[in-house]
Amino acid sequence: MDIILAKPRGFCAGVIRAINIIKQVLNTYKSPIYMNHELVHNNYIVNYLKNHGVIINRNINDIPNGSIFIISAHGASKNIFNNAYKKNLNIFDATCPLVKKIHYRASYANNNNIDTIIIGNPKHQEVLGIIGQYDRTTTYIVESLYDANYIKIKNSSKLCFLTQTTLSVFDTYQIINVLKNRFPNILELGRNNICYATNNRQQVVYKLAKTTDLVVIIGSDISSNANKLAIVAKKYNKNVYMIDNFSYFKKQWLNNINTIGVTSSASTPEFLVKQFIEYIKQYDNMIIKEIILNKEKVLFKLPKIFKTKQNIICYDK
Ligand code: SF4
Known part of the structure; x- marks a missing residue:
């Protein structure tokens, strides 16, 4: 059986940047650390952060003055920022550029x-x-x-x-x-706002869906990006499954299948893809190949840390 891995897949530049910001915060500050929303839409990452003392989706009125407050990669309204300034929160802004x-x-x-x-x-x-x-x-x-x-x-x-x-x-x-x-x-205003990572992952999942018997998307159902990969793939392939990790895979999905296409959404850690491949290898002698659309080179700089008048201590410059 062949496994065809999509490239590019997994983390985009905005998610890498958001994760680097939170790593920096977790290494520097003690919990509790507050977030306006899930940092990125992936259940593994959300649970990891919760287990490391990050409190997600707390109403801003209930956050103690002066706390550490992280804005997720999805961004936030002006009101959220204004309320955070009023409460003297130390804002780390992980909004994707x-x-x-x-x-x-x-x-x-x-x-x-x-x-x-x-x-x-x-x-x-x-x-x-x-x-x-x-x-x-x-x-x-x-x-x-x-x-x-x-x-x-x-x-x-x-x-x-x-x-x-x-x-x-x-x-x-x-x-x-x-x-x-x-x-x-x-x-x-400007050019199309659909980002490069969404474009690339959809183009390559289209190719996977057309050339394989089964498409597995590693991603969470809370992720817009992952759901759209499934929508695109389902237009061209009737065997498409989106799963958080290998434990959701069902052996019967392999019936009458010769090629499995595998991809992951922009917020899925690569180790979940590797784990899935290791798991699936138990069922057959798998030959692993890649379908390459392009090599992404986009990288966003990590914000410099300094304190602005409005208490934003992590800000893109
Ligand atoms: S999916 Fe696109 S817009 Fe969203 S974080 Fe990644 S690069 Fe930024």
């Missing part, structure tokens, strides 16, 4: 009286953070082609759109086309 870029675009729209259609999941932390950059202009959420076709806009003369970074590339292009047809003057 690519999400920050969207915040700058959102602030530009807000400051220039441009209403915004945000394409994404209204419950996702990243989208909540983007909406939270606005206090002057109107935001609308479009989650599907149906929304794009029927959403009612009060005034489309000054309108732009932004997207979440981890959407399905194909579905999002369709949504954007509908919006452009309905609102010919709609502005595209």
